[in-house]
Amino acid sequence: MTRDDILADIVVIGAGQAGLSSAYHLTRLGIARGDGFVVLDHAPGPGGAWQFRWPSLTLTTVNAVHDLPGMGFAEHTGTADAADSVRASVAVPHYYADYEREFALPVRRPVHVRVVCDRDGLLRVETDGSTYLARGLINATGTWERPFVPYYPGTETFRGRQLHTKDYRNADEFAGEHVLVVGGGVSAVQLLDEISRVTATTWATRREPVFRDEDFSPEIGRAAVALVEERVRQGLPPGSVVSVTGLPVTPSIRAARERGVLDRRPMFDEITPTGVRWADGTTLDVDVIFWNTGFRSSLDHLAPLRLRGPGGGITMTGRLATQVASDPRIHLVGYGPSASTIGANRAGRAAALELTRHLGLR
Ligand SMILES: Cc1cc2nc3c(=O)[nH]c(=O)nc-3n(C[C@H](O)[C@H](O)[C@H](O)COP(=O)(O)OP(=O)(O)OC[C@H]3O[C@@H](n4cnc5c(N)ncnc54)[C@H](O)[C@@H]3O)c2cc1C
Numbered sequence: 001m002t003r004d005d006i007l008a009d010i011v012v013i014g015a016g017q018a019g020l021s022s023a024y025h026l027t028r029l030g031i032a033r034g035d036g037f038v039v040l041d042h043a044p045g046p047g048g049a050w051q052f053r054w055p056s057l058t059l060t061t062v063n064a065v066h067d068l069p070g071m072g073f074a075e076h077t078g079t080a081d082a083a084d085s086v087r088a089s090v091a092v093p094h095y096y097a098d099y100e101r102e103f104a105l106p107v108r109r110p111v112h113v114r115v116v117c118d119r120d121g122l123l124r125v126e127t128d129g130s131t132y133l134a135r136g137l138i139n140a141t142g143t144w145e146r147p148f149v150p151y152y153p154g155t156e157t158f159r160g161r162q163l164h165t166k167d168y169r170n171a172d173e174f175a176g177e178h179v180l181v182v183g184g185g186v187s188a189v190q191l192l193d194e195i196s197r198v199t200a201t202t203w204a205t206r207r208e209p210v211f212r213d214e215d216f217s218p219e220i221g222r223a224a225v226a227l228v229e230e231r232v233r234q235g236l237p238p239g240s241v242v243s244v245t246g247l248p249v250t251p252s253i254r255a256a257r258e259r260g261v262l263d264r265r266p267m268f269d270e271i272t273p274t275g276v277r278w279a280d281g282t283t284l285d286v287d288v289i290f291w292n293t294g295f296r297s298s299l300d301h302l303a304p305l306r307l308r309g310p311g312g313g314i315t316m317t318g319r320l321a322t323q324v325a326s327d328p329r330i331h332l333v334g335y336g337p338s339a340s341t342i343g344a345n346r347a348g349r350a351a352a353l354e355l356t357r358h359l360g361l362r
Pocket of ligand 1: 047053064065298339
């Protein structure tokens, strides 16, 4: 420890839904702001990943943004009537900013956490500024910064453009181009619908997509969460939830289906300089390959702690599976079963309760 190191009982990394919920509950449990706990976030402003999402993602096209504990989103934004024109990338950051102010949450930004390691029984959190020494850690760094693109042979030879969901701004940039949309999740379908209104598209997915015509029910949500929770409790990587929930058929998705846009092709086997090739030799020339192939958890900074087990994931325990089984000082919130705004809320509470108890702080 050096004179400049900052001591804190708990460091929370990330000020998205998961980090803010955790911070709210730590405050409610009487943990002092500052030397009790601090929240570090490297983004330029409040909003977590929402501040970076594409402009056409509005409060109508998002699945749902659940209230943070103690402050309602709808009442706060007062935008129910104009939801289809309100950008999520504006409304949610605005809500989070007011939330941080209302509850005087000790968020320090921009602070980039480079690495966390074990040092004499404490967790040494090295940042691009100060170093923090903590007794416990709540990691809430989300998935946005780890876009996942699967490897296909020939990818480096492709002369067109390849981009990921994270890079998307709007459909007009593709006008006149043939766009191959890859992926079977909600983002893939929504963006395929958008892009197909301005230009030619083809859709490729690994599995036959399953559409869900009925409304999203709490039972469907619970089944998806239970499946992912089971996986992380076994130390497996969290996996996708769409296989359980199916793809919601909104009016615009129904219209896209009628336009023939959702006629899906199986995954190709190879990328060529001008497009893609399937195993049967069929080829397709495209200008753009748009990977909507998901995200992974941003956990690289925790690598020295060697949390991953032989199953390829981190074995989780605790009431809502937020606690790392091999190191109870560490909770992952917004990971696996809690990677949704509602899940992050609940997990933040569970992590705050369990970690403060484990550390003897109450
Ligand atoms: C395209 C898309 C749409 C989605 N739509 C919905 C939806 O409609 N409803 C829903 O419930 N969920 C949705 N989700 C899931 C969504 O990501 C979560 O619900 C939730 O908002 C994530 O919150 P989080 O706090 O876990 O992560 P984030 O919001 O990503 O916050 C993580 C924070 O950690 C910070 N951070 C990361 N690494 C570091 C580091 N090394 N040092 C310092 N700070 C760091 C980041 O700056 C960021 O502020 C969507 C996800 C995607 C990808």
